Amino acid sequence: MNYRQINMERTKKDLQKALSSPDFKVINAIESIELLDDSLNVLSERLREWYNLYFPEASAVVKSHASFAKIITAGDFKDKLKELFPKRSGGEMSGKDLHAIKVLAKSISEGYATKEELEEYLQKLLKNYCSNLFAVGGAAVSAKLISSVGSLERLAEVPSSTIQLLGAEKALFRHLKTGAKPPKYGIILHHNLLQNTPQRLRGKAARVLAGKLSIAAKRDFFGGDYMGDELAKDLEERIRRLRK
Amino acid sequence: MNYRQINMERTKKDLQKALSSPDFKVINAIESIELLDDSLNVLSERLREWYNLYFPEASAVVKSHASFAKIITAGDFKDKLKELFPKRSGGEMSGKDLHAIKVLAKSISEGYATKEELEEYLQKLLKNYCSNLFAVGGAAVSAKLISSVGSLERLAEVPSSTIQLLGAEKALFRHLKTGAKPPKYGIILHHNLLQNTPQRLRGKAARVLAGKLSIAAKRDFFGGDYMGDELAKDLEERIRRLRK
Numbered sequence: 446m447n448y449r450q451i452n453m454e455r456t457k458k459d460l461q462k463a464l465s466s467p468d469f470k471v472i473n474a475i476e477s478i479e480l481l482d483d484s485l486n487v488l489s490e491r492l493r494e495w496y497n498l499y500f501p502e503a504s505a506v507v508k509s510h511a512s513f514a515k516i517i518t519a520g521d522f523k524d525k526l527k528e529l530f531p532k533r534s535g536g537e538m539s540g541k542d543l544h545a546i547k548v549l550a551k552s553i554s555e556g557y558a559t560k561e562e563l564e565e566y567l568q569k570l571l572k573n574y575c576s577n578l579f580a581v582g583g584a585a586v587s588a589k590l591i592s593s594v595g596s597l598e599r600l601a602e603v604p605s606s607t608i609q610l611l612g613a614e615k616a617l618f619r620h621l622k623t624g625a626k627p628p629k630y631g632i633i634l635h636h637n638l639l640q641n642t643p644q645r646l647r648g649k650a651a652r653v654l655a656g657k658l659s660i661a662a663k664r665d666f667f668g669g670d671y672m673g674d675e676l677a678k679d680l681e682e683r684i685r686r687l688r689k
Numbered sequence: 690m691n692y693r694q695i696n697m698e699r700t701k702k703d704l705q706k707a708l709s710s711p712d713f714k715v716i717n718a719i720e721s722i723e724l725l726d727d728s729l730n731v732l733s734e735r736l737r738e739w740y741n742l743y744f745p746e747a748s749a750v751v752k753s754h755a756s757f758a759k760i761i762t763a764g765d766f767k768d769k770l771k772e773l774f775p776k777r778s779g780g781e782m783s784g785k786d787l788h789a790i791k792v793l794a795k796s797i798s799e800g801y802a803t804k805e806e807l808e809e810y811l812q813k814l815l816k817n818y819c820s821n822l823f824a825v826g827g828a829a830v831s832a833k834l835i836s837s838v839g840s841l842e843r844l845a846e847v848p849s850s851t852i853q854l855l856g857a858e859k860a861l862f863r864h865l866k867t868g869a870k871p872p873k874y875g876i877i878l879h880h881n882l883l884q885n886t887p888q889r890l891r892g893k894a895a896r897v898l899a900g901k902l903s904i905a906a907k908r909d910f911f912g913g914d915y916m917g918d919e920l921a922k923d924l925e926e927r928i929r930r931l932r933k
Binding site: 457460461462463464465466469470473474476477480481484487488491492494495498499534535536537538541542544545548549551552555556559562563566569 | 701704705706707708710713714717718720724725728732735738739742743778779781782785786788789792795796800803806807810813
């Protein structure tokens with residue numbers, strides 16, 4: 446082997462090692478889940494509109510897209526709903542028409558099952574890869590943060606004020622350019638604790654949450670012991686105190 | 690019953706009749722198919738990117754999204770491809786990682802099967818409802834035209850020059866406003882005959898095609914005999930002559 450070949454081999458191995466990184470797995474999983482979710486939302490809206498031609502009362506009663514698709518697929522909906530609404534106000538449909546709607550509903554229903562399976566996979570992945578971050582942020586927020594900066598390493602390096610605003614880049618640059626109000630949170634707004642915090646306290650809660658996430662990411666990347674439960678408990682405590 | 694009740698009953702019946710119209714069925718079917726296709730495209734891109742981490746050679750070999758998803762689902766790909774590429778250049782993946790990719794692939798594969806079923810349904814629907822239009826335009830173009838104006842009735846009423854430009858409204862108004870080049874075709878560009886016509890003749894071919902589609906729609910709506918085969922043959926003949 447000459448130098449060129451040795452170099453080629455080495456580069457190939459480095460590349461393979463980089464490709465094997467859990468970062469890429471996390472990023473692909475979360476992006477697939479998000480795309481799937483978007484598609485299922487749009488298709489569900491269409492399914493409802495289509496079924497509205499036949500039985501407009503149904504869509505109003507079942508709020509969740511996943512349940513709606515499941516119920517239409519199962520086909521036992523008509524009997525149950527007939528008790529509630531003895532007179533359907535929709536138009537006439539042949540068996541073939543209804544079957545076509547069912548085909549779409551089944552596909553959507555399977556899509557939701559796929560999404561659940563991928564979410565389980567992502568959770569296991571995160572539990573192994575960054576247990577502290579996962580304990581504090583949950584699956585969706587942790588994965589989106591990693592996906593946003595590209596790797597856990599990078600997430601462990603950026604300051605917590607950056608973590609707080611990841612995903613709010615547009616609003617941040619609008620603020621810097623035009624002097625509009627600065628954003629207070631980005632991706633982390635999806636976190637349960639923030640969702641349940643009243644609007645006026647969200648900015649403060651976001652800062653606290655970002656701080657804990659930052660500590661967790663650092664500990665995961667630089668290899669400290671597991672202290673996710675402590676971090677999560679402390680976080681909850683601090684946000685509860687904020688609300689008082 | 691007083692007048693109000695009688696009126697309510699009558700309105701309800703009129704509404705039910707309107708909802709039973711094949712127009713709505715065609716529109717819902719084609720819009721579902723289009724949405725499904727968009728979603729499957731995006732998800733397939735993601736699937737490829739994800740699998741690229743493991744086996745980047747695969748994506749380059751299989752061009753069709755549907756086949757790619759099917760092959761990954763079946764899982765017999767590895768052996769076949771190993772003959773072609775004895776050395777995979779991707780990273781390492783555990784069985785769980787590969788399983789997650791398979792779950793997504795399976796979902797996409799099922800999505801393509803759903804799309805096919807809906808396309809068959811749409812074809813039958815159109816054959817019954819507007820056999821002449823279907824014979825000349827094919828399923829996708831006919832359904833998109835009906836969806837674009839809202840009903841077969843409306844399609845039978847508009848001039849053929851309008852049919853030619855349906856779906857190109859944006860370009861048309863840009864032309865009227867700024868004097869940019871006027872569009873020569875809209876939805877009908879998806880027609881096979883137009884796809885196979887060289888660019889410089891497409892404008893003329895589009896006019897011929899729109900004329901035939903207009904005749905077909907009028908005949909379907911106002912109830913003449915079936916002459917779809919004649920129309921289609923005549924159309925092909927005229928476009929072949931154009932090309933000479």
